[in-house]
Amino acid sequence: MNRPCISRCTFLNAAAGIALLAAAASFPGCGRSEPARKPNIILIFCDDLGYGDLGSYGHPTIRTPNLDRLAVEGQRWTNFYAAASVCTPSRAGLLTGRYPIRSGMCDDNIRVLFPWSAGGIPENEVTLAEALKAEGYATACIGKWHLGHLPGYLPTNNGFDYYFGIPYSNDMDKVRYLSMAEEMDPKTEEFNVPLMRNEEVIERPADQNTLTKRYVEESVSFIRSNRDKPFFLYLAHTMPHIPLFASVEFNRRSPRGPYGDTVEEIDAGVGRIVETLRETGIDENTLVVFTSDNGPWWTYREHSGSAGLLRDGKGSTWEGGMREPAIFWWPGRVQPRVVADLGSTMDIYTTVCSLAGAPVPDDRIVDGMDLGPALLESGPGPREVMIYYSGRRVFAVRKGPYKAHYFTKTEYIGQKELEHDPPLLYNLNHDPSEKYDIAADHPEILADLERELQQHAKDLVPGENQLIRRIE
Ligand code: MG
Numbered sequence: 420m421n422r423p424c425i426s427r428c429t430f431l432n433a434a435a436g437i438a439l440l441a442a443a444a445s446f447p448g449c450g451r452s453e454p455a456r457k458p459n460i461i462l463i464f465c466d467d468l469g470y471g472d473l474g475s476y477g478h479p480t481i482r483t484p485n486l487d488r489l490a491v492e493g494q495r496w497t498n499f500y501a502a503a504s505v506c507t508p509s510r511a512g513l514l515t516g517r518y519p520i521r522s523g524m525c526d527d528n529i530r531v532l533f534p535w536s537a538g539g540i541p542e543n544e545v546t547l548a549e550a551l552k553a554e555g556y557a558t559a560c561i562g563k564w565h566l567g568h569l570p571g572y573l574p575t576n577n578g579f580d581y582y583f584g585i586p587y588s589n590d591m592d593k594v595r596y597l598s599m600a601e602e603m604d605p606k607t608e609e610f611n612v613p614l615m616r617n618e619e620v621i622e623r624p625a626d627q628n629t630l631t632k633r634y635v636e637e638s639v640s641f642i643r644s645n646r647d648k649p650f651f652l653y654l655a656h657t658m659p660h661i662p663l664f665a666s667v668e669f670n671r672r673s674p675r676g677p678y679g680d681t682v683e684e685i686d687a688g689v690g691r692i693v694e695t696l697r698e699t700g701i702d703e704n705t706l707v708v709f710t711s712d713n714g715p716w717w718t719y720r721e722h723s724g725s726a727g728l729l730r731d732g733k734g735s736t737w738e739g740g741m742r743e744p745a746i747f748w749w750p751g752r753v754q755p756r757v758v759a760d761l762g763s764t765m766d767i768y769t770t771v772c773s774l775a776g777a778p779v780p781d782d783r784i785v786d787g788m789d790l791g792p793a794l795l796e797s798g799p800g801p802r803e804v805m806i807y808y809s810g811r812r813v814f815a816v817r818k819g820p821y822k823a824h825y826f827t828k829t830e831y832i833g834q835k836e837l838e839h840d841p842p843l844l845y846n847l848n849h850d851p852s853e854k855y856d857i858a859a860d861h862p863e864i865l866a867d868l869e870r871e872l873q874q875h876a877k878d879l880v881p882g883e884n885q886l887i888r889r890i891e
Contacts, residue, residue, distance in 0.1 A: 456649060456704055457554065457555070457556070457649040457774075457775050457776065458649070458704050458705060458706050458749070458752075458774050458775070459642075459645075459649055459650050459651070459652075459701060459704060459705040459706070460551070460556075460650075460651045460652070460705075460706050460708070460771050460774070460775070461638075461642075461651075461652045461654065461692065461696075461705060461706070461707045461708070462651075462652070462653050462654065462708045462767065462771075463654045463656070463685075463689065463692075463707065463708065463709045463710075464510075464513065464562070464653070464654070464655040464656065464710060464711065464712060465656050465658070465659065465685060465709075465710070465711035465712070466506065466563060466588075466655070466656060466657060466658065466659065466660035466711065466712055467659055467660045467661075467711070467712070467713060467714070467715060467716050467723070467724065467733055468659055468682065468711035468715075468724055468743070468744065469711075469714050469715035469723075469724035469725045469726040469727065469732065469739065469743075470714065470725075470726045470727045470729050470738075470739065470742050470743060470744060471724070471725035471726055471727025471728070471729070472659075472682055472715070472724040472725055472727075472744070473486050473487065473490075473682070473686075473744050474486070474487045475487040475490040475491075475495060475744075475746075476495075476727060476744045477727050477728075478675075478725065478727075480673070480674040480675045480679065481673065481675045481678075481679045481682050481683065482673065482674075482679075482683050482686070483682065483683065483686040484686065484690075485686045485687065485689045485690035485693065486686050486689055486709060486746060489689070489693070489707065489709065489746050489748040490746045491755065492748055492750065492755055493707075493746060493747050493748030493749065493753045493755060494746070494747045494748075494753055494754065494755065494756055494757070494758050494793075494794060495744075495745075495746055495757050495758070496745040496746075496747070496757075496758045496759075496760075496762050497757060497758065497759050498742065498758075498759055498760065498761050498762065498847075499710065499742065499743055499744075499745035499761075499762040499763065499764075500741045500742055500743065500761070500762070500763045500764070500805050501513075501710075501711065501712055501713050501741045501742075501743050501763075501764050502518060502519055502763060502764050502765050503519055503525060503713065503741070503808055504713045504714065504733055504734050504735055504736060504740035504741050504807075504809070505530045505531050505712075505713055505733060505734055506531045506563075506565050506588060506660075506712050506713065507519075507524055507525070507530070507531040507532045507565050507566065507886065508524050508525035508530075508531075508808070508810075509712040509713050509764065510564075510565055510566055510655070510712060511524035511525070511540055511544075511566060512763075512764055512765050512786075513547075513712070513764040513765070513767060513768070514540070514544075514546045514547050514548070514566070514577075514653075514768070515540070515544045515545070515546060515547075515765075515768065515785075516547070516765045516766075516767075516768025516769050516772075516779070516785045516786060516787030517544075517765065517783070517784065517785055517786050517787070518765070518786050518806065518808060519808065520808060520811055520879065520881050520882065521783070521784065521786075521879075521880070521881070521882050522540060522541055522544050522882045522885070523538075523541060523881065523882025523883045523884050523885045523886075524538075524540060524566070524882070524885050524886065525808065525810050525811055525884075525886065526810050526811065526884055526886035526887055527809070527810035527811055527812060528810070529886045529887055530734065530810065530886075531565065531587075531588070531886070532565060532566070532567060532568070532587060532885075532886060533587065533591060534568070534587060534591050534592055535889055535890055536567070536568075536885075536886065536888060536889065536890070537569065537888040537889055537890045537891075538567060538572075538884075538885030538886060538887070538888035539566055539567015539568070539569060539571065539572025539885060540566040540567055540572055540577060540885070541882065541883070541885065542571070545780045546577045546578045547578070547651070547653075547767075547768050547771060547772070548560070548574070548577060548578030548579045548651060548653065549577065549578030550578070550768075550772050550775075550777040550778075550779075550780075551578070551649075551651045551771070551772075551775055551777055552578045552579075552580070552651075553777065554649075554775050554776060554777045555648070555649060556648075556649045556650055556651045556775065557580055557641075557645040557648055557649070557650040557651070558578055558579045558580050558581070558650070558651045558652075558653075559579060559580060559581040559582070559583075559637075559638075559641045559650070559651070559652050559653065560574035560579040560581070560582045560583075560584065560653045560655065561581075561582075561583050561584055561634050561637045561638050561641070561652065561653070561654050561655070562583075562584040562585075562634050562653075562654055562655035562656050562657060563584055563585050563586075563587070563588065563589070563655045563656070563657045563660075564582070564584060564585070564586050564587070564655070565586070565587050565588060567586075567885075568586035568587055569890075570618060573586065573615075573617075573618055575617050575618060579653070581617065581641065582615060582616065582617050582618075583614075583615070583616050583633075583634070583637045584614070584615065584634065584655065584657075585612050585613065585614055585615070585625055585630070585657060586613065586615060587612070588612075588660060589610060589612055589625075589627055589630075589657045589660055589661075589662060589664075590602065590610060590660065590661055590662055591610070591612060592610055592611040592612050592613075592624075593609060593610055593611070594608070594609050594610070594611050594624075595609070597609060599718075599719070602661060602662055602719070603661070603662075603719060603720075603722045605627075605661075605662030605663065605664065607624060607625070607626055607627040607628055607662075607664060608624055609624075610624055610625075610627065610662060611623060611624045612624055612625050612627070613625060614626075614630075627657070627662065627664040628664045628665070628666055628667075628670075629666050630657050630658070630664065631656060631657070631658055631664075631665065631666065631681065631684045631685060631688060632666040632668075632684070632688075634654060634656060634657075634688070635654075635688035635691055635692065638652055638654050638688075638692055639691060639692065639695045642692070642695050642696065642699065642701075643695065643699060646699040646700075646701055649775070651771075654692075656685055656688075658681035658682070658684070658685060659678055659681040659682055659685070659724060660716070661716060661719045661722050661723070663677040663678055663680070663681050663722055664681070665677070665680035665681050665683075665684045666684060668684075669681075669683055669684040669687070676721065677722065678721070678722055678723070678724060682724075689707075689709065692707070693707070693748075702750055703749075703750050703751050703752075705749065706747065706748070706749040706752070706753070706771070706774065707746075707747075707748045707749065708745070708746070708747055708748075708767055709744070709745070709746040709748075710743050710744060710745040710746070710764060710767075711743045711744065712743075712764075713733045713734075713740060713741065713743075714726050714729075714731070714732040714733045714735075714739045714740045714741065714742070714743070715732040715733060715739070716732060716733040716734075717731070717732040717733065717830050718830060726738070726739030726740075726742075727739075728851055728852050729742055729851060729852065729853075730852050730853045730854075731829050731830065732830060733830075734828075734830055735809075735827070735828055735829055735830060736807035736808075736809050736814040736815045736824070736826075736827065736828075737827065737829070737853055738822075738847065738851065738852075738853060741807060743764075745762060747790075747794055749794075752794075752795055753794050753795065754794070754795065754796065754797045756797060758793060758800065759848075760793060760799060760800025760802065761800055761802040761803065761804075761805055761817070762790055762793075762800055762802055763786075763787070763788075763802060763805060765785075765786045765787040765788075766787045766788045766789070766790050766802060767787070767790075768785070768787040769785060769787030769788055769789050769790075770787070770788075770789050770790040770791055770794070773789045773791050774791060784878060788800075788801040788802050789801065803818055803819060804816065804817065804818045804871050804875075805817045806871075806872070806875055809826070809828065811881060811884070812826070813825065813872060813875075814826045814827065814828075815827075816868050816871055816872050816875075817847065818867065818868055818871055820846050820847050820848035820849070821844060821845070821846055821847070821861075821864050821868065822844070822845050822847055822853070823842040823843065823844050823858075823864075823865055823868045823869075824839055824842055824843040824844075824845075825838070825839060825840075825842050826838055826839065827839065827843070841858050841859075841865065842858060842865060842868075843856045843858060844856060844857050844858035844861055844864060844865055844868075845857065
């Protein structure tokens with residue numbers, strides 16, 4: 420196996436990585452063979468999809484044949500984490516490659532941005548779209564944004580040439596108080612969510628029944644019109660976040676009920692996108708990544724998803740809140756296998772920058788790591804540590820198989836926070852459901868995890884809190 424010309428551009432060796440990238444560009448025969456053109460990137464991001472919600476991740480009744488096929492032909496990661504357990508900070512982590520505390524896109528009480536919010540992703544953050552646009556990529560954000568809906572914060576001001584979607588969650592802007600039962604039998608006109616094209620509202624309320632279908636049509640059209648140049652498509656589905664809607668072809672079809680309808684429609688969209696890549700002959704130059712922002716929103720009972728064998732869901736730092744399905748597919752390049760190494764959505768940033776030859780910013784800490792060697796050469800994953808934030812506070816840390824919880828809070832709303840001293844300790848390889856606390860037997864592991872947190876805290880400069888800013 421040839422060693423890669425492209426080095427791992429972590430924040431620790433970004434400068435060296437850039438130099439090596441330049442060298443690789445000058446000597447195209449060196450190391451692994453580089454495609455003639457920069458690869459296209461398609462990042463499909465779901466909302467509130469749980470670890471256990473795909474057939475390939477063990478769901479018994481949700482039918483996801485297209486994703487299951489990508490999982491077999493590509494890589495299926497089983498220890499892959501969102502950057503946070505709720506929408507806004509998770510998306511900030513994805514698009515900046517940094518823990519959301521650094522950009523200020525998190526708060527302990529106001530967990531996400533709302534229609535009354537005045538904040539958004541700070542201008543000095545380098546989004547993945549900005550990094551790729553600088554390398555000549557055509558860029559589109561299709562779907563839910565949720566990183567600031569005021570003009571300065573919209574996708575078109577954050578590196579995306581094109582935007583089609585809703586600026587925040589689909590359950591916001593309710594026209595009246597809705598009981599939980601009403602939200603689980605939703606009518607699209609009861610959520611006054613705007614649908615936007617670039618900076619214009621083109622429909623309000625957005626017809627949510629057809630959102631998934633229209634997102635896919637927009638994606639197919641973007642792929643077709645950019646087939647001759649490198650592109651980055653960020654397809655951030657609104658579903659399966661409640662209220663659940665599916666188009667006529669999928670409504671009431673899944674044995675899993677309305678939740679299954681939405682996931683099966685997303686899966687069919689993945690099939691259409693892959694078919695488009697094959698038809699246009701660019702499949703072998705396109706990396707497709709599929710994952711989700713956080714775990715299932717248990718408050719909504721059977722209208723929420725499943726974290727499989729993992730504990731708890733959205734809003735919590737138990738595994739079910741942040742561990743997600745993650746599938747990487749690139750025919751002929753991504754080596755087919757199941758990967759149990761640690762990974763994070765933040766790593767997508769650094770990995771994609773590396774693949775595109777885009778420099779990772781070296782004037783700030785970037786937490787993402789380059790998964791390239793693991794994806795393309797079956798090498799080991801570079802990530803050893805994952806830190807679990809709840810808002811602006813660290814609740815837990817994982818290193819290798821071990822995870823310590825300093826605080827826990829179950830589910831999303833109204834539950835009491837518990838402090839653990841000594842911390843709870845689990846071996847996640849042995850005990851993925853976090854049932855058996857082994858802290859008493861392993862003080863040395865707790866001490867090691869504590870050192871990791873101290874190391875993390877040493878260079879941490881929290882960003883100005885963006886979530887508490889209100890429109891006057
Ligand atoms: Mg979410």
